[in-house]
Amino acid sequence: MGRIGAGQAPNLLLLRYTQKWKVTNVTALHSILLPSIVVEKRPPLSPLTYVRKIGKPEFTLAEVYAYEEAMHAVYPENSHVREKIWQQLRVLRDLGYLEFPERGRYRVVIGAGDRG
Numbered sequence: 001m002g003r004i005g006a007g008q009a010p011n012l013l014l015l016r017y018t019q020k021w022k023v024t025n026v027t028a029l030h031s032i033l034l035p036s037i038v039v040e041k042r043p044p045l046s047p048l049t050y051v052r053k054i055g056k057p058e059f060t061l062a063e064v065y066a067y068e069e070a071m072h073a074v075y076p077e078n079s080h081v082r083e084k085i086w087q088q089l090r091v092l093r094d095l096g097y098l099e100f101p102e103r104g105r106y107r108v109v110i111g112a113g114d115r116g
Contacts, residue, residue: 015091023094047088048097051108061104064089 016025050067051059064085072081089106092098099107 021090021094023091026095047085048092051092051098051106057108058101059106059108061086061089061106064106 014027015023016027018024047064047067050064050071053067054063065082068081068085071085072078075081078084089098093100096109099109101107
């Protein structure tokens with residue numbers, strides 16, 4: 001998990017969820033273990049990257065959505081970038097990186113990448 005927090009995410013993350021979509025297990029696979037056809041050569045659509053760019057411990061959903069166009073440029077075929085941002089913020093919450101103190105507001109639990 002330290003590598004994920006440091007922005008050095010492996011090529012494939014497998015997440016196990018409960019029926020209520022809470023993440024219960026994360027398995028990270030490096031590209032060496034995957035056939036070349038599986039490995040994408042694009043950065044992941046990760047709001048954590050943009051949370052770091054916001055650069056403050058508390059931020060709003062609108063501040064993350066401000067990067068929607070940049071994320072869409074990486075994945076032009078994805079017509080649901082906004083929904084993916086919201087989903088990934090929930091995953092970061094379930095992994096313990098973020099708290100949702102109130103609707104539309106977020107708080108970094110650890111220094112958005114300082115986990116080790």
